[in-house]
Amino acid sequence: MALSKRDSARIDRSLVASLTEACETAEAEIPGFEWLTHTVNYADFPRSLVITWVFDTRAHRDHALATGLDTRIRELTATALHAADIAPVPLNRCVQFDCEEDCQARHGGNWRLRLTRSAN
Structure with missing residues (x-):
């Protein structure tokens, strides 16, 4: 069943609020994460x-x-999803890793295009 606009x-x-907290934690803990x-x-x-x-960079991601x-x-991610009251999802499927360096090289720094293409 599709969600209403209000529920979405x-x-x-x-x-967004819970992922922002996860992002701030990762920035402090993980070298090269942006x-x-x-x-x-x-x-x-x-x-x-x-x-x-x-x-x-690719090097930081790979490290x-x-x-x-x-x-x-x-x-x-799991903590953020739980805090947002989202049913558990397979994290190996929903979590992806990328880097600014690859976006610049392959999509001219256009993240919107890169994310749209990776979703297809």
């Missing part, structure tokens, strides 16, 4: 939810993945 807006506000964003189609929520964690910091990022 309420969920999005709550999700920001995060989410994409979602509320007609297919929460299955369509994707949270993209963005690093400054985080190689040293297990992705586990911490998934923990922060």
Whole structure:
């Protein structure tokens, strides 16, 4: 069942607030992490939810993945989703890692285009 506009807006506000807290924690703990964003189609929520964690460089992203910091990022994501009162989703599917360096090289720094293409 599709969510109403009001319900979608309420969920999005709550999700943004809880992800902002996760982002601030990660900025302090994870070298090279810069920001995060989410994409979602509320007609297919929460299955369509994707949270993209963005690093400054490929090297920082790869280091985080190689040293297990992705586990911490998934923990922060799970905490944020719980705080936003969102039903559990498979974190291995909904959490993605990216970097500014790759966006610049492949999409000219256009994150909107990059995120739209990665959602398809």
